[in-house]
Amino acid sequence: MEPKLVLILFLLISATATCEYIRPPPRKTLHFPWNSKLSAHPQQVHVSLAGDKHMRVSWVSNYKSTLPMVEYGTSPGRYSNKSQGESTSYSYLFYSSGKIHHTVIGPLEDNTVYYYRCGGGGPEYKLKTPPAQFPVMFAVAGDLGQTGWTKSTLDHIDLCKYDVHLLPGDLSYADYIQHRWDTFGELVEPLASARPWMVTQGNHEKESIMFFKDGFQSYNSRWKMPFEESGSSSNLYYSFEVAGAHIIMLGSYADYDEHSDQYNWLKADVAKVDRKKTPWLIVLFHVPWYNSNEAHQDEGGRMMAAMEPLLHAASVDIVLAGHVHAYERTERVNNGKLDPCGAVHITIGDGGNREGLARKYKNPQPAWSVFREASFGHGELKLANSTHAYWSWHRNDDDEPVRSDQVWITSLENSGCIAEKKHELMKILSEP
Ligand SMILES: *[C@@H]1O[C@H](CO)[C@@H](O)[C@H](O)[C@H]1NC(C)=O
Numbered sequence: 089m090e091p092k093l094v095l096i097l098f099l100l101i102s103a104t105a106t107c108e109y110i111r112p113p114p115r116k117t118l119h120f121p122w123n124s125k126l127s128a129h130p131q132q133v134h135v136s137l138a139g140d141k142h143m144r145v146s147w148v149s150n151y152k153s154t155l156p157m158v159e160y161g162t163s164p165g166r167y168s169n170k171s172q173g174e175s176t177s178y179s180y181l182f183y184s185s186g187k188i189h190h191t192v193i194g195p196l197e198d199n200t201v202y203y204y205r206c207g208g209g210g211p212e213y214k215l216k217t218p219p220a221q222f223p224v225m226f227a228v229a230g231d232l233g234q235t236g237w238t239k240s241t242l243d244h245i246d247l248c249k250y251d252v253h254l255l256p257g258d259l260s261y262a263d264y265i266q267h268r269w270d271t272f273g274e275l276v277e278p279l280a281s282a283r284p285w286m287v288t289q290g291n292h293e294k295e296s297i298m299f300f301k302d303g304f305q306s307y308n309s310r311w312k313m314p315f316e317e318s319g320s321s322s323n324l325y326y327s328f329e330v331a332g333a334h335i336i337m338l339g340s341y342a343d344y345d346e347h348s349d350q351y352n353w354l355k356a357d358v359a360k361v362d363r364k365k366t367p368w369l370i371v372l373f374h375v376p377w378y379n380s381n382e383a384h385q386d387e388g389g390r391m392m393a394a395m396e397p398l399l400h401a402a403s404v405d406i407v408l409a410g411h412v413h414a415y416e417r418t419e420r421v422n423n424g425k426l427d428p429c430g431a432v433h434i435t436i437g438d439g440g441n442r443e444g445l446a447r448k449y450k451n452p453q454p455a456w457s458v459f460r461e462a463s464f465g466h467g468e469l470k471l472a473n474s475t476h477a478y479w480s481w482h483r484n485d486d487d488e489p490v491r492s493d494q495v496w497i498t499s500l501e502n503s504g505c506i507a508e509k510k511h512e513l514m515k516i517l518s519e520p
Pocket residue numbers: 160161162168169194195196
């Protein structure tokens with residue numbers, strides 16, 4: 089080849105290469121000072137929605153501090169109201185947890201800042217309740233773990249003005265080492281004590297030991313979600329409403345077949361949805377159903393076969409999943425095919441855990457897959473009004489949040505889909 093031609097080719101290749109994003113490598117697991125003797129001060133404080141106008145405050149203390157009491161009010165240092173809650177604890181192999189407290193506060197005003205204190209002392213915390221009307225903003229990130237990238241993702245989420253955090257599973261990556269639940273609680277406290285964190289379980293929460301330990305003991309003890317408030321008998325699946333959204337948290341690791349408790353509860357829950365009041369219907373679970381990454385291929389298949397017909401008949405707008413450590417967004421899809429009355433599926437398991445990214449994709453890219461990339465980051469879902477939502481995905485570019493994918497999503501409310509599928513829904517709901 090002519091030397092000139094080689095030079096031109098080289099320049100062309102290097103020019104295109106610099107345009108492409110070079111993903112940084114996984115970052116180290118963070119090391120926290122961990123003291124097996126808990127202090128008397130409340131720690132690992134986080135809040136979650138607990139039914140209409142109520143929130144649950146959860147925290148851990150040592151055993152001397154016994155009161156599951158939260159004092160709160162709308163000005164700093166002045167706690168006009170207080171609530172009593174419940175306390176629990178658990179043992180796991182050689183580990184004994186601190187005392188874990190859950191206290192429901194309210195009735196609370198919408199879109200209002202409250203100052204609060206846990207257990208009758210310790211530092212003051214501050215939370216904001218979500219608005220009752222549109223617009224409402226959700227931050228979304230799954231598979232968090234506790235690495236340098238987790239920290240970067242959390243810092244970016246902190247910059248966004250969000251009302252509620254949605255987490256589709258895999259929180260601490262404790263993986264049997266129980267004190268990692270404590271360090272995770274401390275890592276997320278600045279965010280999770282200020283805005284409700286609504287979570288569902290992933291495989292890393294299971295921690296079961298055959299013949300010896302059932303799964304989800306630590307998760308259920310520490311991250312109590314409003315399952316009782318939503319008529320569910322298990323912390324592994326529940327629902328809640330914020331502004332104009334009905335949000336269903338399903339369990340990829342709870343039974344989901346047609347005769348399971350989860351399926352029956354889901355039928356009852358979708359039957360209660362009033363699209364006039366909550367035009368947006370959103371579902372979260374851990375293992376994605378639409379995933380063109382090589383990682384975890386088809387793991388969600390059985391759950392999808394059992395539950396997708398019901399979710400489709402109910403006209404779900406958006407499904408958020410995790411598990412695959414990468415980002416992917418689909419067109420509206422159902423039963424493996426493009427369908428204008430199907431849901432948009434988003435995989436957002438790229439919070440920053442120590443296992444690193446899932447880089448290999450199946451080719452050709454399926455027709456339903458619009459955008460896929462293996463990078464760490466987080467998502468933001470803004471419901472602007474009853475018909476329009478703005479979804480954006482923010483990649484952790486070095487340490488900067490860079491908006492890399494964005495799309496307006498229009499709700500199925502007013503689309504004709506709900507009316508069209510009314511009989512399909514009635515049929516499924518009336519099956520014994
Ligand atoms: C305190 O509780 C009362 C009774 O539930 C309620 O009317 C009042 O609004 C509450 N005050 C605050 C600051 O939450």
